[in-house]
Amino acid sequence: MAENSTHGIRADEPADIGRRVLRLRTEKGLTQRQLAEPAYTAAYVSTLEAGRVRPSENALRHLAERLGTTVEELATGRPPHLATGLRMRLTDARRTLATGAAQDAAEQFRALHDEAAGLALGTERSAALRGLGDCALETGDLVEARDHFAAAEQLLADEPLPRRVPALRGRATAHLLAGELRYACYLLETAVDELNASGMHDPDALLLLYTASIAPYMDMGAHARAAHAAELALALAPKVDDPALVAGMHRGVARTLIAEGRIAEADASLAKAQELYLQLHIRTELAHCHWMRGYVRAQDGDLKGAESELRTARDMLASKRAALFTVQVEVELADVLRRRGKTGEAERLLRPLLSPSALGAERGAVHAGGAHRLLGLIAEERGETETAEEHYCSALSLLERTGAAGDLADLCRLLGDLLRRTGRTEAALDAYRTGLGHRAAPGTTTLGPAPTEPPFRGGAL
Incomplete structure (x- = not known):
């Protein structure tokens, strides 16, 4: 054809x-x-x-x-009403994903995909595959999510890049959640370069890419790049009409503001995102705002407020059966509980998370490393140094695969302190040196040149 x-x-x-x-x-x-x-x-x-x-x-x-x-x-x-009707039902499936359980939405998207394939409607079929990818992200089936997004991209292979960006962003997110931070950055940066080099300065596509790149940059310790991506995203926001895209941008920008110690501004950015998600009835993204606000509260020393926000996020995600996101929030909630002196509750929350069906090397590796780190701290506080060392080494093994520079540096410090206290000075020095290597130049050892910028700075595209 x-x-x-x-x-x-x-x-x-x-x-x-x-x-x-x-x-x-x-x-x-x-x-x-x-x-x-x-x-x-x-x-x-x-x-x-x-x-x-x-x-x-x-x-x-x-x-x-x-x-x-x-x-x-x-x-x-084909009568034109067939494609129109299919698009309307795709919107209904999106609404189910936003307000209900991912498994229910996946059933709708699967049926719509088969119908679109039968009618040879490539665009609608790609949209259904992207919906299936988003459902798989929520349930934590990261390989399945990646495959759905890749298939959605392939169906649009002959289309301009801006049409393919939502599927590409989804694939990058699947790699990010699997702990493949460098590859996630590579996918996003390559797309930004291609858009800007070809003159396709599509505001929606660029906002999606810059916002998506903030999380892997932050996890890798490339804070300057994260802040720059946030700055470009903020400049693009007035040119974008989709409120969900703008809300996602505000949520991403908050991470860079937190890293810079601008807590009040981060909270204000999250409040804007939360308001938009409430208007759109997007429950998962609203839960992510509570999650991020919990993190902001914890950074500001308001542990009681942090616990409240994280519990709200956890309950919202659990009600949607968003398995992977739920256990990731539980790791951060456990950290706050430990800092509040609720060590027993924190430990009870963490132990089930380390089963292969919850977190692991191929599934939420950064948070799996965080869970081992917290259990190591709890063991140290009890004087169980061997158990603590085992947890720190497990965390180190997980995080080294991800390139999460800041977390690696902190973990090496904890391990070095433990080894020094137990009289193993040379081993402690090795741990400290490893940590300094990760801290020396955040992001520069794993990322190539920064992507090219679009030819605007708050002006017209």
Whole structure:
């Protein structure tokens, strides 16, 4: 099947279109001359009906108007209401994902994907695959999520890059959650470079990419790049009409503000995101705002407020059966509980999280490392140095695969202090040196040159 370059319609072969024109013309009682004039000749219509020529976009538009149909129906044989109805049901599935359980939404997206495939509707099929990818992210099926997003991208391989960016962003997020921070950065930065180098300065696509890059930058310790991405995202926000994109941007920017100690501004940014998500009834993203606000409260020393926000986030995510995000919040909640002196509750929360079905090397590696770190601290506080060392080493093994520089440096310090206190000075020095290596130049040992910037700075694109 050939691609119609004007409308992105997957047009049938010339013989199929010709038969369709002949049938509709006969039903209308038109001669070839009546159908052709004034723009074309009867001979052209005859040649077209015989399947010997592919009609141009202008010819299809002329013929469709004279035959009382649409360009899409003439080119594909599909009544236009089929695609419209499918798109409406895709919106309904998105609403289910936003307000209900991911498994329920996945059933809807799966049925819609099969229907779109049967109708050869590539764009709608890609949208259904992206929905399945988002559902898999919520349930923590990261390999499945990645595969769905990759398939969605492939279906749009002939489309301009901005059309492919949502699926690409989803694939990068799946790699990020699996602990593959460098590859997530590579995917996002490559797309930014391609957009800017080709002159496709699409505000929605760029905002999505810059916002998505903040989390892996922060986890890798590349704080300057994260702050710069946040700055560019803020400059793009006034040019974007989608409130969900703007809300996601505010949530991402808050992370850079926290790192810079600008707690009040971070909280204000999260409040803006929260307000937008409330208006949109997007429950998972709203839970992420509570999660981030809990982190802000903890950074500001308000541990009681942090505990309240994190419990709210955990309950919201658990009600949506968003398995991976739920256990990640529980790691951060356990940290706050330990700092509040509720060590027993923190330990009871952490231990089940280290089963392969909860967290591990291929599933939330950064938070799995965080859980081992916390259990190591709890063991140290009890004087159980061997257990603490085991947990620190397990955390180190997990985090070294991710490139999470800040977490690695902190962990090496904890391990070094423990080794020094137990008289193993040389081993302690090795741990400290390893930590300094991760701290020396955050991000520069794992990331290439920064992506090119779009040709704007708060001005028009």
